[in-house]
Amino acid sequence: MKEYYVKKIQPPQQGELYQFLERDAETGEEQAIDPFESGMLQLQVEQEPSPELFSVMSKRGADATGFYRGAKFVVQRGSKFAASTSPKCPEKYIKLRENLVLDKLLVPFQHQLLLMEDTEFDSSTLAMGTVIGGWARSSLGWKAASKK
Numbered sequence: 001m002k003e004y005y006v007k008k009i010q011p012p013q014q015g016e017l018y019q020f021l022e023r024d025a026e027t028g029e030e031q032a033i034d035p036f037e038s039g040m041l042q043l044q045v046e047q048e049p050s051p052e053l054f055s056v057m058s059k060r061g062a063d064a065t066g067f068y069r070g071a072k073f074v075v076q077r078g079s080k081f082a083a084s085t086s087p088k089c090p091e092k093y094i095k096l097r098e099n100l101v102l103d104k105l106l107v108p109f110q111h112q113l114l115l116m117e118d119t120e121f122d123s124s125t126l127a128m129g130t131v132i133g134g135w136a137r138s139s140l141g142w143k144a145a146s147k148k
Helices: 091-101 124-132
Strands: 002-009 017-024 030-032 056-059 063-069 072-075 081-083 105-110 114-115 120-121
Touching: 056 124, 063 081, 063 124, 072 124, 081 124, 091 105, 091 114, 091 124, 120 124
Parallel strands: none
Antiparallel strands: 002 017, 017 030, 056 063, 063 072, 072 120, 081 114, 105 114
């Protein structure tokens, strides 16, 4: 088993310094180490705060979550799109769905289409129309998702 410790050293020309050491408990042998590589010190990586999640569901089977990233709206991987579109679905939503299928980002899964990667849309309205496969007049269909 190895022990880690810090030793304060004061070379005359450099002032106060610290040396990081590892000692082998069996042999008593000491060795200078890099504290980061050894795992002795671990920097706390600042994580971005989780974005507020929104969800939308439809009668045709859509069940998706997403969030705002700046002015864009991101639909999360694992979201389920309605497998069919309504008769009055705007052409732009149909084209977006077709492109996602061709790019293998949207794959058939149990009477729905499963989104394989987080996908960015120009607006939440565009995202909603594409997810539900129908007319979306506003982004009001996206409701704040309940925290689990």
